[in-house]
Amino acid sequence: MSQTLIEKIAQKSAVGLDKNHEVRSGDYLSIKPAYVMTHDNTGAVIPKFKSIGAAKLANPRQVVHTLDHNVQDTSEKNLEKYRKIEEFSKKMGADFYPAGRGIGHQIMCEEGYAFPGTLVVASDSHSNIYGGLGCLGTPIVRTDAAAIWATGRTWWQVPPIAKVELKGKLRPGVTGKDLIIALCGYFNNDEVLNFAIEFTGEGVKNLPVDERLTVANMTTEWGALAGVFPIDEVTIKWLKDRADKIHTRGLAGVPSDEDGKGSHPRLNLKRISKIEQNICKADEGAFYAKEIIIDLSSVQPFVSGPNTVKTITSLSEIKAKQIKINKAYLVSCVNSRVNDLSEAASIVRGKKVAEGVKFYIAAASSEVQEESEKRGDWQTLIHAGAIPLPPGCGPCIGLGTGLLEDGEVGISATNRNFKGRMGSPNAQAYLASPAVVAASAIAGKIDYSWEYSPDNIYADIRVNKKSQDQSKKVEIIKGFPAAVEGEIIFCHQDNLNTDGIYPGKYTYIDDYTPEQQAKVVMENYDPEFVKIAKEGDILAGGFNFGTGSSREQAATALKYKGIKLVVAGSLNETYKRNALNNGFLLIECPELIVDLKKKVGKDKLTVKTGMIAKIDFSSSQISVNKKKYSFDPVGKAAQELIVDGGLESWVRKNL
Secondary structure (H helix, E strand, C coil): CCCCHHHHHHHHHEECCCCCCCCCCCCEEEECCCEEEECCCHHHHHHHHHHCCCCCCCCHHHEEEECCCCCCCCCHHHHHHHHHHHHHHHHHCCEEECCCCECHHHHHHHCCCCCCCCEEEECCHHHHHHHHHCCEEEECCHHHHHHHHHHCCEEEECCCEEEEEEECCCCCCCCHHHHHHHHHHHCCCCCCCCCEEEEECHHHHHCCHHHHHHHHHCHHHHCCCEEECCCCHHHHHHHHHHHHHHHHHCCCCCCCCCCCCCCCCCCCHHHHHHHHHCCCCCCCCCCCCEEEEEEHHHCCCEEECCCCCCCEEEHHHHHCCCCECCEEEECCCCCCCHHHHHHHHHHHCCCCCCCCCEEEECCCEHHHHHHHHHHCHHHHHHHCCCEECCCCCCHHHCCCCCCECCCCEEEECCCCCCCCCCECCCCEEEECCHHHHHHHHHHCECCCCCCCCCCCCCEEEEECCCCCCCCCCCCCCCCCCCEEEEEEEEECCCCCEHHHHCCHHHCCCCCCCHHHHHHHCCCCCCCCHHHHCCCCCEEEECCCECECCCCCHHHHHHHHHCCCEEEECCECHHHHHHHHHCCCCEEECHHHHHHHHHHHCCCCCCEEEEEEEEEECCCCEEEECCEEEECCCCCHHHHHHHHHCCHHHHHHHHC
16 A cells, blocks of 8 residues: 555654554554654653663664753853763763754754654654654654663654645745745644644755755644655755765765765765665655645745744735844754855845844854854854854753843744743744844844735645544554443543643642542643542543643543543644553544534533443444444554553563
8 A cells, every 4th residue: 555755764663563564644653763862851861761770772873962952051060961961971872962063953964863764753842853854853752762772662653644735936035934934824723733744746846955954843833743855856965965075074084985884874875875776755645634735936934923933924014013123043953054144144244233133143053153154154144243152052942142031022043932932921032034034133123125025825725534444453462451441521622731631830749649640630620520530431532632741740640540541632742652651541533522522512621421432442443322433543562551551661671
């Protein structure tokens, strides 16, 4: 049968599959990623790694540590943290990149870890960026990182997959940043939430790799778990140019040769030639849950915000509003590469940053800064009045110099403008391309010279219904039930967040017992829940269940309450990972939830329905009142986590 590009990459990265198993969206897989990257949060993964009894890395060459988030903090406390991470990393034999080398995601691309046709994970939400190189990059949580360190693998459920077809070509002055801002603002009703995206179409060839990296990076803000571009001649040329540059500059430390022997371990001609001769691509007729088409020629410079990526305004419209700014930022992993800095330099050359405006710049890596200096772009920006920051993260995540203060307005080429993220929650943050940011810094207000008349975005979306193959039976492992049943307790609310499930005021009480967690579960959603719910009940929840923070107790508290499992219209991905990592099962069944909303209604927050749900895991069906509903199979990888009591126990068992 036909597979998407994402399904094919997942197939190659999966371990323990049955001989004839073809990976499909919805499958639970045990995966062995090519690489796992952690940054400053390595310090938090280390104790998890040690607590599960691990003493060494399963594969030191699989593990990458980069120090990039808090590089401006030179306090003894942070320097000591960095020293401990470096000491651990070198002792374990992992690949280590110190503070000042650059942002981890940029390093992963520059150093060939994010390689086309492979699966690479990182304990950071912007690992989607690797998709710009045809690499399936997707985020994991810290427990997953510890598991990969210890065993080389973790689990992944292949998300629903959307195809985004790019038609035509971007007009001069329009960038990949404008494209992804347009997609986030035009399709702003969670159309691709928890999806993986494949970009296709004739317009792809018109986007250089740097623009693809920008688009892939911000599929995170669009709600997706991955955003992958095809592997094509543009990708191959970028890889060859990069390999040639490394060889010329001697970055690999030894000369390269035709066989790739003694050359860079990842970016060498032999490896590049191998993928060039057998390019991995989607099959004709592959199934996509959603298909989106956008005409690139209808995209114009856009500004996102303030304080949300879901609201966009055309440049011509926002210029008329005369929005004065206090700060401008050309920083972060999404838009601080050589071409971004060059574009900004071309705009500010011979000019000065407006009085009362601070314009901050930081290269995505030390190599980017070196190249920018070689071109003279870095000096041009400094001469115009830009304030340099070290290669790495910083204002984008509210760390270090230059944060937004009360009442200030900032425009940034970063990927997020969430309220309070870049400083004061009483500030306003806008997102735009590097060109718009640079022009605004010079003008002292949101500005950019755009020669064309404003157009409407031409885009469309189609939803495809997945055919259900009921003939395929799921193998049930020893210890996992073939079927369960229980009374449905219905909580209708969509977007029920983790604070509603487990109040934040209890999150950092480290010695809170399972019994205590059970007593406060759903307290912020409905105080009556703990009285209504009984052990053995099946909780039916709304759509995007478990959105919000990554607190694990939002999953464990329901487990400790005795809830057998959660059936939701859809699940927040981080919540799902935390639940399974703690041995608590969740499944998605949107048709059942839609029917429950019709039958039970929304008058009460919690309803003991009296309906018995019978869940057959071997046939992947739920029976309620003689009606059957299908759900994605709970495969061996997920079953093992439930039987073993969670990922940490699974790791101990497999050490």
